[in-house]
Amino acid sequence: MDFVIEGIDYTSVIQKALVLLSCVALSWKMIIYMCNLLNIEQDPIRVLITGAAGNIGYAIAPMIARGMMLGPDQPMILHLLDIEPTSRSLEALKMELQDSAFPLLKGVIATTNVVEACKDVNIAIMIGGYPRMAGMERKDVMSKNVVIYKAQASALENYASEDCKVLVVANPANTNALILKEFAPSIPEENITCLTRLDHNRALAQLADKLSVPVSSVKNVIVWGNHSSTQYPDSNHVTVSTQAGDRPIKELVTDQNWLKNEFIAEVQQRGAAVLRARRQSSALSAASAACDHIRDWFLGTPKGTWVSMGVCSDGSYGIPPGLVYSFPVICEKGSWKIVQGLSIDEFSREKMDDSARELAEEKDLAYSCLNA
């Protein structure tokens, strides 16, 4: 049926427009296809690792270089920072990275100079910190670390890339991250996080073991609060994928007592258990969890899945704002968002508040160290 109004043949115009649009669409598809064939590489991302000469640094560097943190197509340049006494080990790490001929690794800067290390970095993994040694009081560890993180804050603020995403691993992770945030006010606070993914992964593994299922079948555990012994591994919203679809864990683990007691204790004390067995603290699993944390932040969490991240509290779930607290989050387009609306029972409420209280105390202690 012809569509002619006032002498203008609209049918013909529409037909021509459709043809034109199809040509444009097809050409665009061809251009994209050819670009992929030419394998036009993305620009390298700069990743800083502080405390790089230590065990976690040694474990994480090859993981990053193989694309486990940023994906298999994203090239990177590694910035390795550590203190002067470790400079030979740092240099050796750089040599081994060169010796591995990693296709994605486009450069390595190994330095003890914090400005050089922080320059233009897009991601900062803060592993460096003062370790707790025998005989040290909590106040002493805190005192040493807040000084370090205050200094790191300025360096990052002045030299890192504007969009820099920060992950604090060194303990006390939450409070170190808080200090970093307080003393680097121009870094958006949503870009400063701490690692609780290790506890999250440990919790998934414990549940998988209890149910004798692959760990990839278990999801949506939550680790609330401080990366310390007051952390609260919460199984209330966990689902397990079975032949009959995703089932809530309560249907499959009938032993509520186990979930409220042994499970929580296992996860809380796992770090100490590994330390006892290995005579060294976890490095492999910490490094792997750090990769997971950044990868999900960067590339997004799978649909229907959330993960645990230590982030700046906005008051969600009654947690005081201004603390770095571990929450359940989903990630999309490079941003994390706290999962809202989860029901919190009394048992959980108490544990969540305990951990918040500890964090408030740590914050006070940190400030008193800085003012001393």
Place this chain on the structure above:
Amino acid sequence: MAKEPARVLVTGAAGQIGYALVPMIARGIMLGADQPVILHMLDIPPAAEALNGVKMELIDAAFPLLKGVVATTDAVEGCTGVNVAVMVGGFPRKEGMERKDVMSKNVSIYKSQAAALEKHAAPNCKVLVVANPANTNALILKEFAPSIPEKNITCLTRLDHNRALGQVSERLSVPVSDVKNVIIWGNHSSTQYPDVNHATVKTSSGEKPVRELVKNDEWLNGEFISTVQQRGAAIIKARKLSSALSAASSACDHIRDWVVGTPEGTFVSMGVYSDGSYNVPSGLIYSFPVTCRNGEWTIVQGLPIDEVSRKKMDLTAEELKEEKDLAYSCLS
């Protein structure tokens, strides 16, 4: 449909190479991102607690591809059903030890590992020997596991190969992924011969020979070779420990290329059972340039060998022959 898990054995798993290697395997670096794995970790009884610590960490990492972990000090349990065996365990050289002493300890270890693998590993198990003296340990393994096809027993020279690529890429300031086809000939020792005569670099005007771009034969025939030969010692000097990260990574490359295949136009270095190619005596485990396809390696044939290369290739073959004699004398 998910693939059946592959069983991968790592011996000496409680050590530092094992610690670097197991997360790489569990993330799919060795066998591919869609290949689930079950890790078998074997070490000696004094390391049992540390081994268990590694197992705990592997579980704590919640790796989607890792379908199971067997941590054991029992060689039979370690070897049962394995499709890939990475032999990192061995007697390390300690201060004051003579070469004969190190050799003697290791040949006994590899003789008994041979028996365990032969009886309990899956048919067509692919074996990679990393522990030094790598070539000779692999030879002993082969001699005492006659029912394992000799083509399935290899040793690691990919680390030296990758180091050579790294040195060339540093020299030319090009990405290492643009450099290919160096060759490591011979023994994974200081007599190895890093050969760039067939190596090329990807440039905007196509593939160009390394010699042409470096324009410094003195460096290529001198410092380059000694740097690669002695890199292991340089790392020890700087770290106070031997290379673990790069050794683990190269072991993954070796197995991955063997199983998945080498890219078109690229060859890699593997220590394999010599068939007499390039006038290298047969009956030795010698590093050659190989391509891999359908799970099999093939020595690249027909590469021209100049006089300088010939001498170096013969020197390292000599050393391997001496090591073989020494090994047999230890066993007798």
